Amino acid sequence: MKKLSLLLLAITTFSCTQKEKVDTVVINANIYTVNPNFDKAEAFAVKEGEIVAIGTTQDIQTKYTATQVNDVQGKTIVPGFIDAHCHFYGLGLLQQKVDVSGTKSFDEVVAKIVAFQKEKNLPYITGRGWDQNDWEVKEFPTNEKLNELFPNTPIAITRIDGHALLANNAAIELAKITPNTKEEGGFIIKENGKLTGIFIDGPMELIEAKIPTPSKKEQIQALKDAEALCFNLGLTTVDDAGLPQETIELIDSLQKAGELKMRIYAMVSVSDKNIDYYTKKGIIKTNRLNVRSFKVYADGALGSRGAAMKKSYSDKHNHFGAMVTPLEDLETYAQKIAASDYQMNTHAIGDSANYVMLKTYKNVLKGKKDKRWRIEHAQIVDKTDFEYFNNILPSVQPTHATSDMYWAEDRVGEKRIKGAYAYKDLLNQYGKIALGTDFPIEKVSPFLTFYAAVARKDLNNYPKNGFQIENALSREETLKGMTIWAAYSNFEEQEKGSLEIGKLADFIVLNEDIMKVETSKIPYIQVTETYVNGEKVK
Structure with a gap:
């Protein structure tokens, strides 16, 4: 009997020693792996930031022992969300500026600026968020009130889409702009030969050139502020659509020092100088930073009538919007980028801009495979022209559809609106679609992205049957667009975007099953935990 007991003890001890030691096991979960079969699982094991096993809770507990065991008690787990198009650094900077988003009148905008300056007392006031389409009077504002209240303090407040700007006379005089200043790549709005303070697209740069540059301390704080906001909402990778070299290098230094943990796919702001520098340097890839694309602007935005259209705007006769980058420059950029390993990601809103860029892409990519060049917005x-998307990747932002649906048809008319925000049609052409938010133009929440993609409604359940519901995405398509397809658009599908063996342990825990919860509840889902590299960051 004693020998039998010793034998059993030896067997038990041997069995225990056979368990592999890992850092973390997650058990009792409702896991959507987003693998090729869209399989579900209950548990997985994490070692050194990667998933080493995935399966049932019993299997994982039998085979692994861990320093940390996370029993999520049936909660839903999905891969960490990837925002395929946003302005991460811009979001952080906005936390240091006056926020006039959601205002219902220009008077409310002015009141917010007054309150902000009373608290901050800045030498130059900047901010963002106004949208005349949300006001009773849906016209661009003029700067008279700002001139009266702030005769000596420059003010530059950008429209929600970033494609129009309101400046007071102090800012205009600082930039040495007159009614005779040449307009390039956009418009300077005048009334009776006088400046109104509104600048659209290209001419905005004249004002922006005189805005004080944030200090390094402010830049670092902006990145950290943006990171906290994104981690709280389950974003583990962000595609920042347009960054200068110095900001990319600051991000890299912070990540390497362990001060910034967000994974960032950095699109370099296009210029001849930046193309020459980065194409010679080659792809820059670390565990948290990926630099292998250029952000290019073709046209402006629909809300400010800057999007380049084939025919004139339905609500403004003989106005076609504008290409903000000259056609010859777009062609030159495309040829230079095509000769490198870098990707070209172009902002294109209007049907003319989309056509020009699709044709340009096709011409320069002949004979080149797997370049994954993207059209950003494809609005x-x-x-x-949809057929041109058969090998051009659409990168879209579903909340643009639900933000613009109230007035978009007024801009483009009944016929053209059928080709607008057509996400299902785009998906059917390419086979994949990358989803993002374009924050801070839209709200950061990926749950609003998910809801807009599948319901095509606002939070008040409008319209009842969904806006052009034929172009809604299924929940599976939407989750893929926010994870594995977004990863694919970044050439990162082998390392993230799904919960599979060998991939990074970037995942989030939700308080509701996003694939089954009532549609109206999707916007209110909460992220209870966020993990990057297996480390809890929220």
Whole structure:
């Protein structure tokens, strides 16, 4: 009997020693792996920031022992969300500026600026968020009130989409702008030959050139503020659509020092100088930073009538919007980028801009495979041009559809609106679609992205049957667009975007099953935990 007991003890001890030691096991979960079969699982094991096993709770507990065991008690786990198009650094900077988003009148904008300056007392006031389409009077404001209240303090407040700006006379005089200043790549709005303070697209740079540059301390704080906001909402990778070299290098230094843990796919702001520098340097890839693309602007935005259209705007006769980058420059950029390993990601809103960029892409990519060049927004596409997306990747932001649906048809008319925000049509052409928010133009929450993609409604359940519901995405398509397809758009599908063996342990825990919860509840889902590299960051 004693020998039998010793034998059993030896067997038990041997069995225990056979368990592999890992850092973390997650058990009792409702896991959507987003693998090729869209399989579900209950548990997984994490070692050195990667998933080493995934399966049932019993299997994982039998085979692994861990320093940390996370029993999520049936909660839903999905891969960490990837925002395929946003302005991460811009979001952080906005936390240090006056926020006039959600205002219902220009008087409310002015009141917010007054309150902000009373608290901050800054030498130059900047901010963002106004949208005349949300006001009773849906016209661009003029700067008279700002001139009266702030005769000596420059003010530059950007429209919600970043494609129009209101400046007071102090800012205009600082920039040495007159009614005779040449307009390039956009418009300077005048009334009776006088400046109104509104600058659209290209001419905005004249004002922005005189805005004080944030200090390094302010830049670092902006990145950390943005990171905290994004981690709280389950974002583990962000594609920052347009960064200068110095900001990319600051991000890299903070990540390497362990002060910034967000994974960032950095699109370099296009210029001849930046193309020459980065294409010679080659792809820059670390565990948390990926630099292998250029952000290019073709046209402006629909809300400010800066999007380049084939025919004139339905609500402004003989106005076609504008290309903000000259056609010859777009062609030159495309040829230079095509000769490198870098990707070209172009902002294109209007049907004319989309057509020009699709044709340009096709011409320079002949004979080149797997370049994954992207059209960012692909907002208004002529029905005859959808076929060009058969090897051009659409990167879209579903909340643009639900933000613009109240007035978009007024801009483009009944016929053209059918090719607008057509996410299902775009998906059917390419086979994948990358989803993002374009924050801070839209709210940061990926749950609003998910809801807009599947319901095509606002939070008040409008419209009842969904805006052009034929272009809604399924929940599975939407989750893929926010995870594995977004990763693919960044050439990162082998390392993230799904919960599989060998991939990074970037995952989030939700308080509701996003794939089954009532549609109206999707926007209110909460992230209870966020993990990057297996480390809890929220």
